[in-house]
Amino acid sequence: MAHEHKLEIFRGLVKFKSNITKIWGVFLFLSIVTTVEVYLGITKPEILTQNRFMAMKILNWIFIILTLVKAYYIIWDFMHHRDETKGLRRSVVWTGVFLICYLVLILLIEGDYIFDVYKNNYVKFNF
Amino acid sequence: MDATVAQTGTEGKSWGGGNRPLNASYGKLMMWFFIVSDALTFSGFIASYGFSRFKFIDAWPVADQVFTHIPFLHGVTAPMYYVAFMTFILIFSSVTMVLAVDAGSKMQKNKVIWYLFFTIIGGAIFVGSQAWEWATFIKGDYGAVETKGGKILQFLDTEGKRVAIADFAVHIPTERTTHESQTGIWYDSEPETLTSFSFEEVKTGFLANENILIRTQYLDESGKQTVLSREESVAKLVTDGRLVVEGANLIRNEYGHPLFADFFFFITGFHGFHVLTGVMINIIIFFNVIVGTYERRNSYEMVEKVGLYWHFVDLVWVFVFTFFYLV
Numbered sequence: 001m002a003h004e005h006k007l008e009i010f011r012g013l014v015k016f017k018s019n020i021t022k023i024w025g026v027f028l029f030l031s032i033v034t035t036v037e038v039y040l041g042i043t044k045p046e047i048l049t050q051n052r053f054m055a056m057k058i059l060n061w062i063f064i065i066l067t068l069v070k071a072y073y074i075i076w077d078f079m080h081h082r083d084e085t086k087g088l089r090r091s092v093v094w095t096g097v098f099l100i101c102y103l104v105l106i107l108l109i110e111g112d113y114i115f116d117v118y119k120n121n122y123v124k125f126n127f
Numbered sequence: 128m129d130a131t132v133a134q135t136g137t138e139g140k141s142w143g144g145g146n147r148p149l150n151a152s153y154g155k156l157m158m159w160f161f162i163v164s165d166a167l168t169f170s171g172f173i174a175s176y177g178f179s180r181f182k183f184i185d186a187w188p189v190a191d192q193v194f195t196h197i198p199f200l201h202g203v204t205a206p207m208y209y210v211a212f213m214t215f216i217l218i219f220s221s222v223t224m225v226l227a228v229d230a231g232s233k234m235q236k237n238k239v240i241w242y243l244f245f246t247i248i249g250g251a252i253f254v255g256s257q258a259w260e261w262a263t264f265i266k267g268d269y270g271a272v273e274t275k276g277g278k279i280l281q282f283l284d285t286e287g288k289r290v291a292i293a294d295f296a297v298h299i300p301t302e303r304t305t306h307e308s309q310t311g312i313w314y315d316s317e318p319e320t321l322t323s324f325s326f327e328e329v330k331t332g333f334l335a336n337e338n339i340l341i342r343t344q345y346l347d348e349s350g351k352q353t354v355l356s357r358e359e360s361v362a363k364l365v366t367d368g369r370l371v372v373e374g375a376n377l378i379r380n381e382y383g384h385p386l387f388a389d390f391f392f393f394i395t396g397f398h399g400f401h402v403l404t405g406v407m408i409n410i411i412i413f414f415n416v417i418v419g420t421y422e423r424r425n426s427y428e429m430v431e432k433v434g435l436y437w438h439f440v441d442l443v444w445v446f447v448f449t450f451f452y453l454v
Contacts (some may be wrong), residue, residue, distance in 0.1 A: 019229050027222045034218065038211040041191065041453045049350065060454045067449040071442055078225045078438045080431075087141070088149045092159050100170040107174045111181030118182075 006082050009073070026077045033066050158432045162439045165401075169443050172397065173450050176390045186278070186344040188383030189352070190452045196263050210452050213256045214444065217402075220249025221441040224409075228434045231427025236416065239430060243413045246437065250406040257399045264391065267374030270322070271381040272329060274367040279383050281342045282333070283354060290339055292371065296324040296332040322371040329371055333364055344383050391451065398447055401440045408433050 007016045009026065016022035040048070040059060048059035076082045081089055137143035149156060180187050191206035198209070227242035270292035272280045282290045304310075306317045333339055341360035342352045355363060372381040380388035412433050421427045 020226065023222060023225050023229065027218065030218055031215065034211070034214055037449070037453060038207055038214075042207050063449050063453045067445055070445050074221070074438055074442045074445065078221055078441075079435055080228075085148070085150045088151055088156070088159065091149075092163055096163055096166050096170075099167055100174075103170060104174045104177065107178040108181050111178040112184075114182045115184055119185075 005080075009077065022077065026073050030070055030073060033070050037063060037066055152428060154432050155428065155435070158435050162435065165439065166443075169394075169397070169446070172390075172394050173446060176394060176450065179386045179390065183384055183386070185346050186384060187346070188344075188380075188387045189350070193264070193382045193387075194260065194452065196260075196268075198259055207452065209256070209260070210448065213253055213260075214448050216249050216253050216256070217441050217444050220246045220253070221438050223249065224434045224437045228427070228431045231421070231430040234422070234425075234427070236419070236422055239416050239427065240413070243409060243416060243430070247406055247409050247413060250402055250409065250437075254399060254402050254406065257395060257402070261392070261395070264388070265374050265376065267372075267381045269381070270324075270371060270373045272326065272364065272368045273370045273372050273379060274363075275369045276367065277385075278344050279372065279381065280364065280368065281352075281381075283340045283342050285338045285340065287354070292324055292329050292332075292373075295336045295339055296329045297335065299325075299328050299331065301325070301327075322373050324371055326368060326371050330364060330368060334361065394447060394451065398440070398443055401443065405433075405437050405440050409437065 005019045005022070007019065007022050008014065009016075009022070009029075014025065016025055040062065044059065048062065049057050051058050053061055075093075081092070135143070138145075141148040151159075194210055195204045195206045196209065197203060197205050223242045223245040227239050227246065230238035230242060268291065269281065269289045271282070272292075274280060282292065282295070284290050306315065308316070337357065339360070340357060341355045341363055343355065343363075345353050347353055370379075372379045374381060375385075375388040375391075377385070377389055377392065379385055382388070412430060415421065416427075416430070421429060
């Protein structure tokens with residue numbers, strides 16, 4: 001509780017004088033990111049929905065990357081992960097990241113396979 | 128002592144024993160590990176949503192056609208705005224929570240009280256908004272027809288605007304006897320809710336109105352639902368239509384695939400339950416702060432632990448927002 005707060009974000013690009021100004025700074029950053037997400041979600045620019053990168057729409061890549069950025073700052077600054085020891089950080093983050101990536105990969109590949117089965121075979125629609 | 132303690136050569140290192148390698152209290156560490164396991168539960172839900180969506184990737188509802196309502200503004204189509212508002216409320220309540228933690232570390236009791244109060248208010252607004260969103264989703268707005276194959280047909284006018292079934296269906300006076308187990312199939316029961324129009328009424332109204340078209344669930348290459356021509360629409364409704372659907376429940380969903388509704392209820396419901404418990408825990412801590420429990424304990428670490436849980440709820444919402452409403 002009493003330990004020091006690290007007051008730099010963006011790898012030292014922005015430094016805050018106190019923990020309270022850092023909190024408001026991170027809030028401002030998260031708000032900007034959310035506003036961008038909502039703006040793109042409402043307008044859905046053609047150029048981002050028509051073009052794909054690695055089988056996914058560019059727009060969806062942007063959403064997912066921005067979400068991970070937001071998640072990073074919530075965990076690192078609001079949940080004070082920046083101030084924890086390396087061991088605690090790794091035991092929390094690596095476990096989660098590894099298991100979630102594995103699960104998502106398996107389930108999405110399987111879902112895509114079933115889509116192909118429905119599309120190319122005799123089973124039409126099954127709920 | 129030398130006779131019983133083996134020298135391992137790791138003395139003085141972080142894991143050599145005798146110190147606190149993670150530099151965190153028991154309670155905080157357990158909160159972190161609870162959060163990890165809860166994160167895995169939520170990712171299980173969201174990943175299975177992704178699985179079902181990939182399974183029906185060409186027939187999945189478009190979220191900004193579903194969530195278009197704002198409280199007190201009737202007839203205004205405003206996709207996303209209300210969900211965005213809910214997101215901001217939750218992020219802001221996260222900010223007041225972290226400010227409460229910060230005030231706690233400086234032993235400023237009154238500030239902790241106020242910041243916790245604002246956090247609780249934010250959480251309550253969020254839960255209320257979610258309840259309203261559920262109610263709107265369950266009620267539905269335009270109504271649709273389900274086909275024999277379980278797919279959804281929605282109605283548009285020639286300009287591509289949605290038409291509610293109430294606007295064109297005709298009233299056909301019919302007698303309807305209530306189904307009772309002694310007079311009919313005994314294991315079949317009366318439906319819990321009856322739709323305001325029967326399929327026959329919708330069909331008659333549809334055939335009488337030349338300028339109404341049908342939109343199917345299937346998406347074309349640009350990600351928009353396919354709209355049928357008038358001839359195709361008539362043929363589709365007459366041969367395949369079976370049942371009127373209004374609103375959404377766990378079995379039927381006027382917006383498209385029923386799994387969309389199932390996952391919506393399940394994921395936002397599970398998240399809303401977390402917010403609700405978070406608010407209740409915050410209230411308990413709030414009163415503990417007021418009566419001075421942590422002042423006497425000389426440490427506000429309990430506020431920090433509860434804060435971790437509260438931020439986690441916010442973190443989950445960030446992902447739910449992306450994968451349910453945006454992507």
